Each structure stands twice: as structure tokens, then as C-alpha cells.
Amino acid sequence: MRTSLSVQLALRFLKSKRYGALAKFISIATTSGICVGVCALILGLSAMNGFEKELNNRVLSLIPAGEIKAYDNGGFHNVDQDIETIRQTPHVTAVSPVISINGAFSSGTQFAPAAVMGIDLENEGKVIKLENFMNCRITVLNNDDELPKVILGNGIAKKLNLKTGDEINLSSINAEVANNGLSSVTVNTFRIAGIFKTGGQIDGNLAFINIESAREISGLSHPNTFHIGVDNMLEAREIINSATSYVRDAHDVSVWMDTQGKLYSDIHMVRTIMYIAMILVIAVSCFNIVSNLIMAVSEKRHEIAILMTMGASKKLIVRSFTLMGIFSAVRGCIYGTILGCLLSYFTPYVTSHFKQWFGIELLNEDIYFINYVPSQLQVFDVVIVVFCAILMSFLASVYPAKRASKIQPAQELNI
Numbered sequence: 001m002r003t004s005l006s007v008q009l010a011l012r013f014l015k016s017k018r019y020g021a022l023a024k025f026i027s028i029a030t031t032s033g034i035c036v037g038v039c040a041l042i043l044g045l046s047a048m049n050g051f052e053k054e055l056n057n058r059v060l061s062l063i064p065a066g067e068i069k070a071y072d073n074g075g076f077h078n079v080d081q082d083i084e085t086i087r088q089t090p091h092v093t094a095v096s097p098v099i100s101i102n103g104a105f106s107s108g109t110q111f112a113p114a115a116v117m118g119i120d121l122e123n124e125g126k127v128i129k130l131e132n133f134m135n136c137r138i139t140v141l142n143n144d145d146e147l148p149k150v151i152l153g154n155g156i157a158k159k160l161n162l163k164t165g166d167e168i169n170l171s172s173i174n175a176e177v178a179n180n181g182l183s184s185v186t187v188n189t190f191r192i193a194g195i196f197k198t199g200g201q202i203d204g205n206l207a208f209i210n211i212e213s214a215r216e217i218s219g220l221s222h223p224n225t226f227h228i229g230v231d232n233m234l235e236a237r238e239i240i241n242s243a244t245s246y247v248r249d250a251h252d253v254s255v256w257m258d259t260q261g262k263l264y265s266d267i268h269m270v271r272t273i274m275y276i277a278m279i280l281v282i283a284v285s286c287f288n289i290v291s292n293l294i295m296a297v298s299e300k301r302h303e304i305a306i307l308m309t310m311g312a313s314k315k316l317i318v319r320s321f322t323l324m325g326i327f328s329a330v331r332g333c334i335y336g337t338i339l340g341c342l343l344s345y346f347t348p349y350v351t352s353h354f355k356q357w358f359g360i361e362l363l364n365e366d367i368y369f370i371n372y373v374p375s376q377l378q379v380f381d382v383v384i385v386v387f388c389a390i391l392m393s394f395l396a397s398v399y400p401a402k403r404a405s406k407i408q409p410a411q412e413l414n415i
Contacts, residue, residue, distance in 0.1 A: 031332040033285025038336025041278035046344035048271040050374025061129040064227035066240035066255040075222035089243035094126035097223035099214035103172035107160040118214020127229040136194030141210040148213040150190040154197035155204025286392040289325040293400030305409040314405035325397025347375040
């Protein structure tokens with residue numbers, strides 16, 4: 001019954017028409033500030049979730065969790081044994097032999113340097129999700145034509161002004177010739193079997209060919225790289241170091257964090273900064289509750305004194321004014337949550353059409369891996385934001401509420 005009475009008193013004080021103009025303004029400012037803070041934090045966190053999702057789905061789809069590269073120009077000599085040893089390591093999901101070639105594609109007078117991956121068509125798809133962003137199936141790389149096939153990154157195709165079905169030349173160094181001390185560049189012609197597009201730098205420096213084609217043009221009899229997939233990308237370095245400890249040939253280990261880790265770290269850094277900044281915004285708004293409640297206490301001193309003479313305890317007064325502050329925050333949280341969720345839902349659509357509507361390019365797809373602001377709304381983030389806002393409003397309401405309970409009824413009613 002007491003809790004019910006404190007709720008009724010809090011709602012009655014909130015709806016009171018005897019508020020002064022300044023008190024009403026501070027009340028509206030408090031609710032609006034909490035609304036804006038909650039909305040901005042939900043929107044920002046949704047954007048960070050979206051960027052992380054796109055990073056995982058796009059960039060990491062074409063990058064293995066880790067690579068092992070042989071120091072020896074002849075590649076790994078115990079391929080089957082090494083693959084079996086790595087595959088049996090806990091948390092390793094797949095291993096694929098690769099012949100990695102550094103070369104340059106050319107068409108006419110245009111050149112484009114690239115890292116060419118000669119892949120095992122059966123195993124590579126288990127390590128990375130090649131076909132997610134390709135306009136073809138990976139099986140098109142089978143050597144069933146007079147010309148070997150290549151799948152180009154969109155950036156290379158765009159730079160050389162080529163499309164699927166066109167011919168392209170690849171200049172590279174043949175390992176056998178290089179080992180004899182007579183370094184020589186060989187030129188091989190490929191037919192473009194497909195194009196992949198993820199956005200960003202990967203499209204401009206990566207291409208895939210069949211491992212058999214790579215063996216012929218490079219002169220390597222053994223793979224010089226192993227691509228490794230793991231079940232926990234954040235623990236990739238520890239897993240791969242453990243997996244490669246038994247590989248006999250001298251090798252170098254690199255993981256996805258070495259090449260794309262900066263982007264991943266930046267996303268998490270921005271998320272942390274956003275948490276701090278937006279929580280501070282909500283805190284400032286919540287502490288406006290202090291001013292609002294102090295003014296409310298000043299205007300309700302007479303009513304508080306009457307309640308206390310009628311038997312209202314100090315705890316009831318504290319609960320009533322604390323609930324009054326919390327209800328103000330809840331109102332702001334409701335508006336902010338609705339607005340933040342709606343904006344998060346429409347953000348990808350609006351930003352993807354921003355250039356079309358206003359002629360302004362928000363993100364250059366040649367630099368970033370996407371050209372719009374992604375968004376992924378998570379219930380956990382919404383709950384945390386709302387909980388923090390309500391918690392801070394509760395803490396901000398305690399002091400004015402205790403101040404209200406210290407009013408002396410005899411002194412107030414004797415005026």
C-alpha cells in the first residue's frame with residue numbers, strides 16, 4: 001500500500017499544474033536530454049555492431065584466420081604430413097595448401113600489381129567463404145579451357161577496364177629460373193572467369209587461380225603457403241602458433257589481426273569512446289533531475305508538510321520524490337529508445353542513397369570496405385543503455401528526495 005501511495009504521489013507531483021515556467025523548462029530539458037542521449041547511444045552502438053558484422057562477413061570472408069608461408073623458395077616439402085598435423089590441432093577447422101604468387105596483371109598499357117593465390121578448389125572453400133561475393137562459382141577455375149582461368153578483384157578489373165570473359169596477362173617470376181640465378185619474368189595469359197567485390201583494398205590487390213595453374217607458371221612443385229581456418233578468430237594467433245609448432249620446414253606465421261586488426265581495433269576503440277561520451281551525455285541530462293527535483297521540493301514544501309502532519313513517513317517522501325525523478329528518466333528513455341531503434345533501422349537505407357539524393361559520398365568504397373553506414377540493433381545494447389540511464393537518474397534523485405524528507409512541518413505551516 002505504501003509503495004502504491006508513493007507511486008501515486010510521484011505521478012501527482014509530475015502532473016501538477018502549479019509548476020513554475022523555469023521548473024517546466026528544466027523538466028522538459030531533462031527528458032529531452034535523456035531522450036537524445038539514449039537515442040544517440042543506441043544509434044552509435046548499432047552502427048559499430050554493423051561495421052563489425054560487415055568486417056566479419058565481407059573482409060574476413062576472403063582472408064584466412066592465419067597463413068603459414070615457407071621461407072624456402074621450393075615451398076613445403078612434407079605437405080600431406082604438415083596438413084594432417086595442423087588439422088588435428090584443437091580449434092583448427094580447415095587447412096588448405098596454396099601457391100602464393102606476387103605479380104602484375106596487364107591489359108594494353110595498364111598494369112595492376114596483385115597477390116595471386118593458387119588455391120585448392122576442394123579445400124580453400126572450407127577456410128574462407130569465397131563465393132559469397134563472387135559473381136560465379138569457384139569451380140569455374142577448373143582447367144577445362146585452352147586458357148587458364150582467373151577470378152579478379154573488382155578493383156583490378158575496374159582499373160584495367162575489364163569484364164568477365166576478357167583476357168588478361170599476368171607477369172610473374174618463375175621460381176625454377178630464379179633458383180638458377182637467372183631471374184626472369186614470365187608472362188601468362190588468363191581468361192577472366194569471374195569477379196569478386198567486397199569493397200576496399202582487397203578488391204584491388206587479390207586474385208584467385210587454380211593451384212595447378214599456379215604450379216605451372218611459378219615453377220613451384222610444392223605449395224609455399226597454408227591457409228588455416230579456426231573456430232575462434234580472436235584466439236587465432238595462439239591456435240595457429242600451436243598448430244604450426246610441429247611443421248619442420250622454416251616458415252613465417254601471420255594471422256588476420258596483422259593485416260586487418262587495425263580496423264577491428266578501431267571499431268572497438270570507437271565503441272568504447274562512444275560508450276564513455278554518450279554515458280556522460282546521459283549523466284549530464286540525468287543530473288538535471290537534481291535541479292528539477294530541488295525546484296519541485298521548493299514549490300511543494302507546503303504539500304510535503306501537510307502530508308507529514310497526516311502521518312506520512314520520511315521514507316514515503318524519499319520514495320515519492322525518487323520515483324518522480326525515475327519516472328522523468330523513464331519517459332525520456334521510452335522516447336529515446338523508440339527514436340533510436342527507428343533511426344538504426346533506416347540508417348543503412350538512407351546512407352546508401354545519400355550520394356544519389358544529395359550528391360555527397362559518405363564513405364569511399366575504394367578506401368573503406370563498404371560505402372554506407374551499416375547498422376545492427378542488438379537488444380542487449382538497448383537494455384544496457386536504458387538500465388544505465390535509469391540507474392543514473394535514481395542516483396541523481398536521492399539527494400533532492402532526502403532533502404524533501406527533512407522539511408519541518410511546524411515551521412512550514414506556521415508561516
